[in-house]
Amino acid sequence: MTRGAVLLGxxxxxxxxxxxxxxxxxxxxxxxxxxxxxxxxxxxxxVGPRPTALRGDDALWVVRxxxxxxxxxxxxxxxxxxxxxxxxxxxxxxxxxxIGVSWGAAVGAATVIVFGLTVLGDWTIVAAAxxxxxxxxxxxxxxxRFAGRTxxxxxxxxxxxxNAVASALLGLLMFAAGNDALRAITAWNLGSLAGANWGAVxxxxxxxxAGCAVxxxxxxxxxxxxxxERTARHLGVDVERLRFTAIVVIALLTSSAVAFAGVxxxxxxxxxxxxxxxxxxxxxxxxxxxxxxxAVVLVAADLVARTAIAYQExxxxxxxxxxxxxxxFWLLRRARSGSGGWA
Amino acid sequence: xxxxxxxxxxxxxxxxxxGGCAAGTAGRPPGGTDTAAxxxxxTVAAPRGDPEPVASPETPRLPVTVRSADGRDVTVxxxxxxxxxxxxxxLAEIVHGLGLGDRLVGRDVSTTFPAARHLPLVTGxxxxxxxxxxxxxxxxxxxxxxxxxPPEALEQLRRSGVxxxxxxDRQTLDAIGPHxxxxxxxxxxxxxxxxxxxxxxxxxxxxxxxAPRDRPTVAFLYVRGTVGVYLIGxxxxxxxxxxxxxxxxxxxxxxxxxxxxxxxxxxxxxxxxDVLLVMTAGLKSVGGVSGLxxxxxxxxxxxxxxxxxxxxxxxxxLSFGPRTGExxxxxxxxxxxxxG
Numbered sequence: 001m002t003r004g005a006v007l008l009g010x011x012x013x014x015x016x017x018x019x020x021x022x023x024x025x026x027x028x029x030x031x032x033x034x035x036x037x038x039x040x041x042x043x044x045x046x047v048g049p050r051p052t053a054l055r056g057d058d059a060l061w062v063v064r065x066x067x068x069x070x071x072x073x074x075x076x077x078x079x080x081x082x083x084x085x086x087x088x089x090x091x092x093x094x095x096x097x098x099i100g101v102s103w104g105a106a107v108g109a110a111t112v113i114v115f116g117l118t119v120l121g122d123w124t125i126v127a128a129a130x131x132x133x134x135x136x137x138x139x140x141x142x143x144x145r146f147a148g149r150t151x152x153x154x155x156x157x158x159x160x161x162x163n164a165v166a167s168a169l170l171g172l173l174m175f176a177a178g179n180d181a182l183r184a185i186t187a188w189n190l191g192s193l194a195g196a197n198w199g200a201v202x203x204x205x206x207x208x209x210a211g212c213a214v215x216x217x218x219x220x221x222x223x224x225x226x227x228x229e230r231t232a233r234h235l236g237v238d239v240e241r242l243r244f245t246a247i248v249v250i251a252l253l254t255s256s257a258v259a260f261a262g263v264x265x266x267x268x269x270x271x272x273x274x275x276x277x278x279x280x281x282x283x284x285x286x287x288x289x290x291x292x293x294x295a296v297v298l299v300a301a302d303l304v305a306r307t308a309i310a311y312q313e314x315x316x317x318x319x320x321x322x323x324x325x326x327x328x329f330w331l332l333r334r335a336r337s338g339s340g341g342w343a
Numbered sequence: 344x345x346x347x348x349x350x351x352x353x354x355x356x357x358x359x360x361x362g363g364c365a366a367g368t369a370g371r372p373p374g375g376t377d378t379a380a381x382x383x384x385x386t387v388a389a390p391r392g393d394p395e396p397v398a399s400p401e402t403p404r405l406p407v408t409v410r411s412a413d414g415r416d417v418t419v420x421x422x423x424x425x426x427x428x429x430x431x432x433x434l435a436e437i438v439h440g441l442g443l444g445d446r447l448v449g450r451d452v453s454t455t456f457p458a459a460r461h462l463p464l465v466t467g468x469x470x471x472x473x474x475x476x477x478x479x480x481x482x483x484x485x486x487x488x489x490x491x492x493p494p495e496a497l498e499q500l501r502r503s504g505v506x507x508x509x510x511x512d513r514q515t516l517d518a519i520g521p522h523x524x525x526x527x528x529x530x531x532x533x534x535x536x537x538x539x540x541x542x543x544x545x546x547x548x549x550x551x552x553x554a555p556r557d558r559p560t561v562a563f564l565y566v567r568g569t570v571g572v573y574l575i576g577x578x579x580x581x582x583x584x585x586x587x588x589x590x591x592x593x594x595x596x597x598x599x600x601x602x603x604x605x606x607x608x609x610x611x612x613x614x615x616x617d618v619l620l621v622m623t624a625g626l627k628s629v630g631g632v633s634g635l636x637x638x639x640x641x642x643x644x645x646x647x648x649x650x651x652x653x654x655x656x657x658x659x660x661l662s663f664g665p666r667t668g669e670x671x672x673x674x675x676x677x678x679x680x681x682x683g
Contacts, residue, residue, distance in 0.1 A: 026475050027473070027475040027476050027478075027479045028478055028479045054479075055478040055479070055481055055503060058502075058504065059475055059503075062474070062499045062503045063475050063503075064475075183493065187493070194495065194496075195493060197495060197502075311466075311473050311476045312473075
């Protein structure tokens with residue numbers, strides 16, 4: 001068995017175990033065996049114990065399961081979009097929140113919240129996040145590229161500018177917002193899965209799945225692209241088309257993550273790097289492993305966020321940033337010494 | 344009308360309570376209005392004790408179907424385990440006032456009357472409910488309003504089969520009666536609801552009547568920290584109704600603002616309030632009365648010059664519940680207090 005297959009298998013098992021643990025921890029006491037029992041009963045198999053706690057079944061099916069499911073989908077989307085972004089930018093520091101794509105998508109969604117738009121029903125917020133996310137990705141990409149390369153400094157500075165504009169727009173929207181909208185936007189800035197429900201899961205799952213599938217389909221060509229644009233072209237890669245596909249995929253994945261969970265930073269940065277350390281830079285393993293790894297990280301982080309303090313929620317985005325921020329520093333230093341100064 | 348002897352007694356009690364009120368009255372302008380020249384800082388304390396239950400409690404007659412404020416028809420079949428929560432704590436007070444206080448199974452952070460203080464808290468961060476925390480208490484009915492959320496948590500409760508009755512959340516004196524009526528109806532005790540609403544209306548009427556009505560301008564300021572940003576309460580903020588109930592003019596409404604709006608130092612000077620009303624915790628966060636007066640714009644108002652700062656217990660002023668009558672009396676006493 002290859003190293004990649006072992007890693008994928010290991011991550012898959014870890015995710016399954018973690019989901020079971022996450023579903024069994026909370027204020028209503030439902031141990032893991034009762035969680036499994038409840039699922040089996042729901043699919044028609046009469047085996048295993050049912051939850052004994054009062055309202056245990058409701059706590060599982062109405063509150064916890066959708067939340068764990070949304071954490072899986074969001075984490076996978078973030079991990080995958082980070083990988084694709086780093087591949088297509090040819091730059092290890094690219095990450096949806098760092099370079100402003102998440103914030104761009106957040107502006108779109110906040111606009112929908114403040115003005116109470118419901119043109120497309122449940123999908124309105126996702127569509128707006130996608131539109132703004134796509135625009136921001138295109139903008140960052142065109143602005144930060146120079147002579148076929150994306151320099152680290154240019155990319156980060158572009159990110160700063162994009163973040164500044166996006167947070168100004170968010171501030172403006174918050175100024176205009178009523179009480180309820182204000183609460184929603186604030187929760188969003190910090191990132192949280194507290195609002196998870198089956199509707200949200202059903203809305204983002206197909207998008208995230210499609211994005212991950214297309215990303216996986218591009219894996220070979222992304223490998224070739226990492227040899228350099230010219231080489232890739234000589235090897236038969238339609239570089240322009242690959243780039244455009246990748247940007248749409250990034251916007252799709254980022255906006256489906258942002259639409260209901262808000263801005264959760266650094267998952268898309270940390271996860272692909274950790275995976276690369278284990279299995280190397282080949283995208284055919286990297287992409288699915290990053291998706292699984294992102295899901296593992298987010299389910300674990302959300303578990304901490306909602307159980308660390310009884311009855312209270314730690315903001316999830318704050319938690320991931322606290323852990324991811326120092327990692328980013330370390331990466332920044334390494335990127336600097338690797339390219340012999342600020343390239 | 345307050346008789347002179349009684350007013351003097353009140354003032355004396357206040358003076359003793361606050362350890363004298365001579366501080367900061369030196370800069371009093373010669374042309375100050377009568378109210379502006381009254382005695383300095385004061386406090387409106389939260390009502391003490393439990394909300395008084397109605398004289399003749401009813402046994403709930405269920406099931407009932409009521410129209411919730413969000414437009415849904417909600418059927419309540421069981422009122423043995425009641426969770427009544429909102430930002431102000433007024434819904435739990437209403438349930439207690441209806442004589443059903445022993446059925447409450449949890450409380451919000453603003454519900455602090457002695458009979459409810461031992462109940463488990465379901466709001467961690469101010470006004471955010473935790474759906475699981477609520478489910479754990481297994482309530483048979485949840486009564487809330489739009490001041491508490493998030494809407495997703497309420498939706499999760501509905502999907503779990505818990506009837507959720509929303510009461511409308513208008514912050515006016517006239518809305519208290521309908522709020523009480525809505526809660527009473529949802530719990531199957533309409534008679535107790537009418538009795539409680541009548542009592543509350545009478546107390547508010549009596550309290551409002553006893554205020555002198557020489558129309559000083561009062562501004563409700565929300566201050567937090569020392570960064571010089573204030574929110575002022577305007578038309579419909581809730582504070583306007585309380586200020587007008589004691590026969591004063593609401594400064595925010597007078598300059599054409601509605602809801603809570605940020606106001607600049609200059610805007611505050613132009614509004615020229617005779618009295619500033621602030622939250623107790625907010626006043627503490629800026630370093631008390633002397634800290635507040637140091638903030639830009641405050642000292643240039645008649646209220647700042649005369650140190651006419653009244654702090655009111657957080658949540659008491661805007662609760663619009665069964666004890667609002669008592670709050671109005673206390674507010675009137677603080678606004679019209681003289682140094683004797």
